[in-house]
Amino acid sequence: MNIENYPKLTVIMRGYSYEQAMLIIKLLSRYEGKVGVEVTTNNPDHLKVIADGNKQYGDKVNIGVGTVTTVKQAQEAIAAGAKFMLGPQAFSEEIYQLAQQNDVITVPGAMTPTEIQTEINKGADIVKVFPAITVGPSFFKQISGPMPGLRFMAVGGIDIKNSQLFISAGADYLGIGSSFFNKQDLENMDEQALDKSIQEFLITVSK
Template identity: 60%
Template sequence: MKLEDYPQITIIMRGYSYEQALLIIKILREYNHKVGVEVTTNNPDYLKIIQDGNKQYGQQVDIGVGTVLKIDQAKEAIHAGAKFMLGPTQFGDDIFELAKRENVITVPAAMTPTEVYDQFERGADIVKIFPAVTVGPSFCKQIQGPLGSRKLMAVGGVNLQNAKDFIENGVGYLGIGSNFFNKEDLQNLNEEGLKRSVEEFLALVP
């Protein structure tokens, strides 16, 4: 996957059932790669979701893996078809080397200017500011003064109310978990309601 093709919005699928996850991936076919999905490793069937999602909709939706903490998780997810990987912490050189070899986008996490700089130096494609709501949108703008323009993703507490603020402060990408969908829509597999949520977030990005 090329970095320029990476979607601006990523739905973080943590705690989704197999049926819910596949329905979301199916719905996203309509949005021309503008929204990707990250299936976290603490979902019991995350590899099956990645594999089956790719088999059915992989040409129309970008599917990656999240909560990558160990090299074995990265290897298994790539084997299942993950096109990108996100983590809640920094990545080690072993994960960067594997991703480069396999042409997989890396999005490790950082919370300080030093960590952000270090992860880009090691080869990160995008650095995830996590938890973003803790440091706030202006943090993302301020660190890009001394560090230069950087590809940053805001993750952690991002919602419809603050998403635009992050974008206006120099964040190029958003990762949204439990704030993305209405819980009832998800539980009831309500396609119309789920689509409405996707469109509300898409209306916020340039």
């Protein structure tokens, strides 16, 4: 996957049923790659979601894997068609090598400037500042001075109310979990309401 095509918004699908995940992927496929899908490894059927999602909608939405902590998880997700991978922590050299060999975007987790630079030196394409809500939007503004040109993703505690604050402060990308959709809308598989949430987030981050 080309880094230039990486979407500004990523939906983090943790705890979704297979049916819910496939519905969200279908809805996102209408938006020409503007919102990516991260399917976390602690969903029991995450590999099936990635594989089936790519088979049906892979040309219209970027699907990746999240909560990658082992080489095996990375290998399995890449085999299923994951175009990017995120982790809550640093990636091992083996994971970076595997990703580079398969043109998969790497987004490891970090929090301090030293951790961020370490992952960049190892080959990270984007650094996931996690949990972003702990350091706040100002962190991104402060760090961009001594560390210009790096790509940052804010993940953890991001919602529609604070998303623009993080973007304005210097976060290039946002990863949004349970706050992306209303829980009841998801449980009811309410396509219209879920689609409205997608539109609202896109409008908010484009301001």
